[in-house]
Amino acid sequence: MTLLGIATMGMWCILLSLFALAGGLFLLGVDRKLAAHMQARIGPPIRQPFIDVAKLLQKENIVPANAIPCLFHLAPVIALVSSIVVLFYLPVGSILPVLGVYGDLVLVMYLLAVPALAMVAGGFASGSPYATVGAQREMVTMIAYEFPLAIVVIGVAWRLGAAGLPLPFTLGTIAANPIWTLVGPVGFIGALLLLLVLAVVTPAELSRIPFDTQEAETELAGGLLVEYSGRNLAMFYLAQGVKTLVFAAVIIAIFFPWNLSGLLAMPPWLAWPADLLFFLVKSILVLFFAVTLVRVGMARFRINQVVSLYWVYLSVIGFLGLILLMADASLVTLGVVGA
Amino acid sequence: MSDESKKAPYIVPIGPNHPALKEPVMFTFEMEGEMVRDVDFAPGQTHRGIEWMGMRRNPVQIVHLTDRICGICGVSHTLAFARAVEQVTGIEVPERADYIRAIIAEFERIQSHLLWAGVAAHELGFDSLLHLTWRVREQSMDVIENLTGNRVNYGIVQVGGVRRDIVPEQHRIIEECLSTYEGLLGKLLNLFLDDKTITMRCRDCGVLSRKEALDLCTVGPTARASGVNVDLRQDYPYAAYGDLEVKAILPDQHLGETHGDVYDRIVVRLLEVGQSCQIIRQCLSEMPAGPFTAEEKLAKLLAICKKATGEAIGRVEAPRGECFHYVRMDGKEAPSTWKVKASSYSNLMSWIPMLRGEQIADIPIIVASIDPCLSCTDRVAVVRDGSSRILTKENLHRLSVEKTRRLQS
Numbered sequence: 001m002t003l004l005g006i007a008t009m010g011m012w013c014i015l016l017s018l019f020a021l022a023g024g025l026f027l028l029g030v031d032r033k034l035a036a037h038m039q040a041r042i043g044p045p046i047r048q049p050f051i052d053v054a055k056l057l058q059k060e061n062i063v064p065a066n067a068i069p070c071l072f073h074l075a076p077v078i079a080l081v082s083s084i085v086v087l088f089y090l091p092v093g094s095i096l097p098v099l100g101v102y103g104d105l106v107l108v109m110y111l112l113a114v115p116a117l118a119m120v121a122g123g124f125a126s127g128s129p130y131a132t133v134g135a136q137r138e139m140v141t142m143i144a145y146e147f148p149l150a151i152v153v154i155g156v157a158w159r160l161g162a163a164g165l166p167l168p169f170t171l172g173t174i175a176a177n178p179i180w181t182l183v184g185p186v187g188f189i190g191a192l193l194l195l196l197v198l199a200v201v202t203p204a205e206l207s208r209i210p211f212d213t214q215e216a217e218t219e220l221a222g223g224l225l226v227e228y229s230g231r232n233l234a235m236f237y238l239a240q241g242v243k244t245l246v247f248a249a250v251i252i253a254i255f256f257p258w259n260l261s262g263l264l265a266m267p268p269w270l271a272w273p274a275d276l277l278f279f280l281v282k283s284i285l286v287l288f289f290a291v292t293l294v295r296v297g298m299a300r301f302r303i304n305q306v307v308s309l310y311w312v313y314l315s316v317i318g319f320l321g322l323i324l325l326m327a328d329a330s331l332v333t334l335g336v337v338g339a
Numbered sequence: 340m341s342d343e344s345k346k347a348p349y350i351v352p353i354g355p356n357h358p359a360l361k362e363p364v365m366f367t368f369e370m371e372g373e374m375v376r377d378v379d380f381a382p383g384q385t386h387r388g389i390e391w392m393g394m395r396r397n398p399v400q401i402v403h404l405t406d407r408i409c410g411i412c413g414v415s416h417t418l419a420f421a422r423a424v425e426q427v428t429g430i431e432v433p434e435r436a437d438y439i440r441a442i443i444a445e446f447e448r449i450q451s452h453l454l455w456a457g458v459a460a461h462e463l464g465f466d467s468l469l470h471l472t473w474r475v476r477e478q479s480m481d482v483i484e485n486l487t488g489n490r491v492n493y494g495i496v497q498v499g500g501v502r503r504d505i506v507p508e509q510h511r512i513i514e515e516c517l518s519t520y521e522g523l524l525g526k527l528l529n530l531f532l533d534d535k536t537i538t539m540r541c542r543d544c545g546v547l548s549r550k551e552a553l554d555l556c557t558v559g560p561t562a563r564a565s566g567v568n569v570d571l572r573q574d575y576p577y578a579a580y581g582d583l584e585v586k587a588i589l590p591d592q593h594l595g596e597t598h599g600d601v602y603d604r605i606v607v608r609l610l611e612v613g614q615s616c617q618i619i620r621q622c623l624s625e626m627p628a629g630p631f632t633a634e635e636k637l638a639k640l641l642a643i644c645k646k647a648t649g650e651a652i653g654r655v656e657a658p659r660g661e662c663f664h665y666v667r668m669d670g671k672e673a674p675s676t677w678k679v680k681a682s683s684y685s686n687l688m689s690w691i692p693m694l695r696g697e698q699i700a701d702i703p704i705i706v707a708s709i710d711p712c713l714s715c716t717d718r719v720a721v722v723r724d725g726s727s728r729i730l731t732k733e734n735l736h737r738l739s740v741e742k743t744r745r746l747q748s
Contacts, residue, residue: 039470129351133373133699209464210536220699221358299536300464302700303373 012098013088020087023280024241025049027248030284031292038296049241053234061230066127075122076228076235082114083242090249091175093275094259104169105153108250109146112205115239116142119224122236126227134223137303141211144310145204151318152194152201155325156254159183159191162329175257187328193321195255197314202290204306205247206240209295211306244291248283251290256282348376351699355384359462359703362713366706370699378694382687386717390677397672398424398498398644399637405664406492408679409715411451414443415657416664416679416715417496422577422653423666424498424674428643430633434579436500438626441579442513443486443495444655445615445622449520450479451658452608452615455710456531459605462703463540468530475523482516485509499640500632510623517616524613531605541602545693545705548599555692558685559660560607561709563589565599571656583621588614601701601708608710645672657682659710681715 029046036043063069088099089108116138123135156179160168163182167173179191204211220226225236260278261271301309348369355363363384369377389408393401398420405416418440425432453476460468480490486505487493495501505513531537547557552565562569570587572580588610590596590603597603634640650667660682667676686709693705730738 039467040474041470129349132349133351133370137373209466212464296467298465299460299468299534299540300700301536302540302698304698305539 009098012095016087016092016095016098017084019092019276020084020242020245021238023283024238024243024245025053026241026280027244027283027287028241031244031287034288034292035296038292049237053237056229056234056237057231059230059233061232062227064127064227067227068125068127071121071125072227073232075118075125076232076239078118079115079122079239080235080242082111082118083239083246086111086246087242087249090171090246090253091257092249093277093279094261094271095276097171104167105157105171105174105254106169108171109149109153112149112243112246112250113142113146115243116205119236122228123224126224128227130220130222130226131224134220134226138207138224140303141204141207141306144307145201145211145314148197148310148314148318149201149205151315151322152198152254155190155194155318155322158322159187159325159329162326163332171253175253178257179255183325183328184332185328186331187325190321190324190328191255193317193324195251197318197321198251198254199290200314201310202247202251202286203294204310206244206291208291210298210301212300244287245283248286249279251286252279252282256286353702354380359706361458361707362711364711364713366702368694368699368702373698373700375694375697375699375702378691380687380690382713383717383719385714386719387714388719390679390718393677394673394675397641398666398668398674399641401674401677402497403494405679406494409657409681409712410491411454411712412447412657412659412662412682412715413492414440414447414496415655415662416681417493418444418578419653419655419657419662419664420666420677420679421496421498422655423651423664424644424647424653424668426651426653427649427666427668428498428647430499430643432500432633433630434627435504435629436631436633437579438622439501439503439505439631440496441583442505442619442622443483443493443501444578445619446479446483446486447493448615448658449612450476450483451710452612453479455608455658455707456527456605459601459704459707460531460537462707463537465534465537471530472527475520475527478516478519482513485512497632497640498644499634500630502632504631505626513619513623517620520612520616524609524616527612528609531609532602537605538602540701540704541600541605543598543600543602544701545601545697545708546599547689547693549597551692552599552689555688556685557660557689557709559657559682560604560611561660561686561689563587564597564603564607566591566597569661571654571661575654577653577655579622582625583618585614585618601704604708641672644668646670650676659683659712660686679715681712683709683712683716687711687716 026046028049032048033043033046063072086108089097089103089111091097120135120138123131123138156174157168159179159182160173160177165173165177180188183191203209225233228236259275260266261275266274348371351368351370353366353368354360355365365381365384367379368375389404393404396404402417402421405420406413408416453472457469457472457476460466460472483493484490486509487495487503495503547561547565549566552562552567557565557567558569566589568587568589570585571577572585573587576585588607590598590606593606593610634643647668648670650665653664653666655662662682663680665676665678666674668674689709690706693708694702697705
C-alpha cells in the first residue's frame with residue numbers, strides 16, 4: 001500500500017472515531033429523552049451525555065487502595081478503543097468499511113466481545129466485592145448471549161453463501177445484498193426470527209435493563225463500574241455510547257443496509273451527508289425498539305433468568321430461523337419458489 | 340480450586356448506605372457465588388433521639404414531635420401517642436374527631452402503599468412503574484394537603500381530637516380522589532401482578548412462612564402476606580374503626596393461595612389501597628355532626644395533662660403494621676416515660692429467614708418488601724456496667740406472669 005493510501009485510511013479512521021464518539025453520546029441522549037417521555041417525565045436535554053462527559057473529565061480519578069492500578073487504568077482505554085475500532089469494519093451510511101479488506105463479520109463479533117472483557121478485567125482489578133460480583137455476572141451474560149449472536153451471524157452469512165455470493169462473511173457483501181431480497185417467504189420468516197434474536201441480544205450487549213445485571217444500580221451500586229470515577233468513568237461512558245452506535249451499525253449492516261442515495265436519485269455531493277443522516281435515523285429507530293422500549297417496559301432479570309432466556313429460548317428461536325433459512329435455500333435451489 | 344472446602348464464602352457488605360436502601364442499615368452477607376448463605380444486619384445507624392426530646396416537653400408539644408418520627412406514617416404515630424395520653428388523662432374524644440382521624444389515617448395508608456409500590460418497582464429495575472405510581476400518588480398528597488394543610492407532617496391530630504374539621508366542600512375533593520383511585524386500582528393490579536418480569540422476580544422470592552411470621556411477631560402487611568390474620572383495625576378497633584367494616588386483607592382473597600413471598604406483599608398492599616378507599620367513603624357517609632375536639636383551649640388541655648397520673652398504651656395500625664406508643668405520666672408537665680415502637684421494629688427480624696438462600700439480585704426487593712422504616716425504629720441501647728443479658732421468650736413470659744400477680748394482689 002502506498003504512503004498516501006495509509007494516510008487516507010488514517011484520516012478516515014480519525015474522522016470515524018470522532019463520529020463514533022459524538023454519535024454514541026448523541027444516541028445515549030436520545031435514548032434518555034425518549035425513555036423520559038415514555039415515563040411521563042421531561043427528561044434531560046439531548047446534549048446531557050456530552051455535559052456528563054465534560055464534567056467527568058474534570059473530576060478526580062480515584063484509584064482504590066486494593067485495586068491493581070495498571071489494569072484498573074488500562075481497562076477503560078481498551079474498552080473505548082476496541083469499541084471504536086469495530087466501527088472501522090462496519091459500513092456507516094454510504095461510507096464503506098474503512099478496514100473492510102482486513103476483516104469480516106467474524107472479526108467484528110470477536111471485537112464486540114473485547115469491551116465487555118475489558119470491563120470484566122477492570123471490575124476484577126477494582127478490588128471491590130460489588131465489582132467482583134458484577135464482573136462474574138458480565139462474564140456469565142457474555143457466555144449467554146454470544147451463542148444466539150453467533151447463530152444470527154452464521155445464519156445470515158450462510159444464506160448469502162447459499163445464494164452463490166462470494167465472500168459471504170465480508171460486511172461489504174452483506175450490506176450490498178440485503179438478506180430480505182435474497183430469500184423467499186419461508187426464508188423471510190427465518191430472517192425475521194434472526195432479527196428478533198439480534199434485537200434481544202442488543203440490550204445484553206449494551207448492558208441495559210432487563211439485562212443490566214452486571215451494573216444493576218439497586219443491587220450492586222453500579223457493579224463493574226462502582227469504583228470508577230473521573231476520567232476512567234468518562235471513558236467507560238464514552239465506550240458505552242460508541243458500543244450503542246456500533247451495535248446499531250451491526251444490526252443496520254446485516255438487516256437494514258439500504259441507503260438513501262440508493263433509493264432516491266440525488267447529486268453525489270448530497271449523497272454522503274444524506275446517507276450519514278439516514279444512518280443516524282436508522283440507528284435511533286433500532287435503538288428505540290431494541291433498547292429504549294424494552295428498558296422502559298421491563299424489570300431487571302436475575303442472572304440465572306438471563307442465562308436460561310438466552311441459552312434456551314433465544315437459541316431455539318435462532319435455530320428455528322436458521323432451519324427456515326436452510327429450507328428456503330433448498331426450495332429456491334429446487335426452483336419451487338422463485339427468489 | 341477443586342477442593343470444595345477451599346471455596347470460602349465471601350462477604351458482601353451492603354450498607355450503611357447503598358442505593359438499595361432508602362435508609363441506613365448495615366447488612367453483612369455471607370455469599371456463595373450469587374447465593375446468600377447467611378446474613379446479619381445492624382440497625383442503629385440513624386438514631387435521632389426523639390424520645391429524649393419528647394420527655395422534656397409537654398404532651399401538646401410531643402404530638403407535633405410524633406409527626407416527625409416518620410415522614411410517611413406521621414399520623415399513625417401522632418394518633419397512637421394521642422390515644423395513649425387520652426387514656427391516661429381520661430379525655431373523651433368526640434365521635435366526629437374519630438371519623439376525621441380515620442379518614443386521614445386511610446389517606447396516609449393510600450399514599451404510603453403507593454410510595455412503596457413505586458420503590459418496589461425501582462428495586463426491580465422497573466423505573467417506568469416507579470414514575471407512574473408516584474405520579475398517581477400525588478393526588479392523595481394533594482387531598483391530604485387540602486384536608487390538613489400539609490403534605491407531610493400533617494399536624495392534624497391533637498390530644499382530645501383533631502385541629503381541623505372536614506367541611507362539606509371538601510367532600511367533593513375527597514370523592515373525586517377516591518373515584519380516581521378506584522378506577523386506577525384495576526390498572527395498577529394489572530401492571531404489577533400480571534407483568535411477566537415482576538412475576539418472575541417476585542414469585543416464591545423472599546418467602547416468610549406463616550409459622551415464621553408468627554414466631555417473629557411480624558405485623559402489618561408483612562404478616563398478612565404470610566397468611567396471618569392480623570389487623571388492629573379489625574382486632575382492636577380504635578378511632579372510628581369499631582363502627583366500620585374492616586376485614587384484614589389476605590393474599591388468598593385475591594389469588595386463592597398464600598405463598599408468603601414478595602409477590603403476596605405486593606398483592607396485600609395494593610388491595611389495601613382499594614380497601615382504604617372504601618373505608619374513607621364509609622367514613623364520609625356515616626360521619627356524625629358535632630365538635631371535632633374535646634378541648635379547644637390548649638391551656639386547659641395542658642392543665643388536664645399536667646394533673647394526670649398513670650400509664651397507657653396507644654396502638655394504631657400504621658401502613659407498615661402496628662405502631663405502639665407507651666406513655667407514663669406522673670403529674671408533671673412532661674411524661675416520665677415515652678416509648679415508641681415503630682412497626683418496622685417487629686418486622687426487621689423477618690429479613691433473616693427471607694434472605695437466606697436467595698440470590699444477590701433479590702436482596703433489594705426483599706429488603707424493601709417489608710417496607711422498612713429505619714429512622715422510626717432506631718433506638719439507643721444503654722448497656723449498664725458493661726454487662727449484657729438477653730431476655731428470652733421464657734424470661735419475658737415469666738416477667739409478665741409476675742407482673743399480673745403483682746397487679747392482682
